[in-house]
Amino acid sequence: MFDIAIIGTGPAGLEAAITSRIRNKNVIIFGNRNLSEKIERGHLIKNYLGIPDVSGKDLRDRFMNHLNSFGQQITEDRITAVYSMGDYFSLQGSSGAFYDAQTIILASGVSAEKPLKGEQEFLGNGVSYCATCDAPLYRNKDVAVLCYSKHEESEADFLNEVCSSVSFFKLYKEEAEISDSIVRIEETPEEIKRADYKTIVSTKEGNEYSFDGIFVLRNSIAPSNLVPGLKTDGSHVSCDRNMKTNIDGCFACGDVTGLPYQYIKAAGEGNIAALSACAYIDSKSRQKDK
Numbered sequence: 238m239f240d241i242a243i244i245g246t247g248p249a250g251l252e253a254a255i256t257s258r259i260r261n262k263n264v265i266i267f268g269n270r271n272l273s274e275k276i277e278r279g280h281l282i283k284n285y286l287g288i289p290d291v292s293g294k295d296l297r298d299r300f301m302n303h304l305n306s307f308g309q310q311i312t313e314d315r316i317t318a319v320y321s322m323g324d325y326f327s328l329q330g331s332s333g334a335f336y337d338a339q340t341i342i343l344a345s346g347v348s349a350e351k352p353l354k355g356e357q358e359f360l361g362n363g364v365s366y367c368a369t370c371d372a373p374l375y376r377n378k379d380v381a382v383l384c385y386s387k388h389e390e391s392e393a394d395f396l397n398e399v400c401s402s403v404s405f406f407k408l409y410k411e412e413a414e415i416s417d418s419i420v421r422i423e424e425t426p427e428e429i430k431r432a433d434y435k436t437i438v439s440t441k442e443g444n445e446y447s448f449d450g451i452f453v454l455r456n457s458i459a460p461s462n463l464v465p466g467l468k469t470d471g472s473h474v475s476c477d478r479n480m481k482t483n484i485d486g487c488f489a490c491g492d493v494t495g496l497p498y499q500y501i502k503a504a505g506e507g508n509i510a511a512l513s514a515c516a517y518i519d520s521k522s523r524q525k526d527k
């Protein structure tokens with residue numbers, strides 16, 4: 238049981254991890270070991286206090302060194318679902334592993350991709366975010382992979398070993414490097430529907446394709462899909478000045494909480510979210526001692 242589980246390795250999640258470690262909390266942080274791609278993509282950052290005119294790459298290296306100085310490892314597992322278990326949370330990773338923590342901090346950034354029409358409605362009923370977790374449900378069946386990131390290609394290959402057929406919608410720029418036996422459909426999904434126990438992908442090109450199930454694989458998942466019952470305002474998580482959400486023990490920080498999208502705002506909110514999570518844990522432990 239971790240004290241704090243942090244989802245995201247951008248400035249918000251990293252600052253939350255560092256502050257939590259300073260407060261002697263047992264932390265797990267999920268994301269890419271090379272940190273958020275958005276850090277490196279900053280060309281020349283002029284408004285990060287104390288480090289003027291820093292390049293994104295340099296800032297990334299500094300963040301990495303700072304995290305390493307606390308001996309904090311990054312767990313490379315994409316979190317596909319968070320379950321509130323009453324007084325703790327259980328997080329499911331795309332590896333199929335489960336992780337338990339007293340509190341969670343959502344620092345998952347914002348995604349350019351909006352959920353497809355019907356995606357949320359059929360999640361768990363013909364739509365999945367996790368190949369490892371749900372592939373057995375589709376053994377010897379026909380599935381589609383709507384793949385928004387090259388990092389997720391291996392999940393399509395894995396499904397291809399288990400399922401009867403895999404149809405692949407490539408929704409990223411790079412070339413696909415996947416098994417030749419995977420069917421490639423060069424169209425853009427627009428809507429997901431269900432009919433007669435089948436899941437249907439309608440495309441912008443005006444075609445409909447029918448499957449037993451669909452795997453939607455993105456780097457990040459809309460927060461309301463990740464944490465059932467989470468209050469959101471559009472694509473952002475609603476939270477107060479202490480970065481507390483409507484769910485006890487669940488905090489949010491960084492771009493996921495709304496504009497402005499800035500490194501220093503994300504890091505500042507990460508600091509507040511961590512302090513709030515620590516205060517929450519300490520108060521729960523005082524109540525138990527009474």
Ligand SMILES: Cc1cc2nc3c(=O)[nH]c(=O)nc-3n(C[C@H](O)[C@H](O)[C@H](O)COP(=O)(O)OP(=O)(O)OC[C@H]3O[C@@H](n4cnc5c(N)ncnc54)[C@H](O)[C@@H]3O)c2cc1C
Pocket residue numbers: 244245246247248249250267268269272273274275276278279280281282283314315316317344345346347456457458490491492493497498499500501503
């Ligand atoms: C090209 C570009 C240039 C920019 N330039 C500037 C600038 O000059 N100055 C400035 O202040 N800001 C700039 N920004 C904005 C800045 O990058 C963001 O505000 C900042 O990165 C937000 O930090 P964050 O920690 O909230 O989220 P992010 O940096 O987006 O990090 C979130 C991380 O969480 C991971 N994640 C998401 N969901 C999951 C999950 N389910 N499981 C595991 N991991 C998950 C994501 O993969 C990502 O790595 C720029 C952005 C871009 C794209």
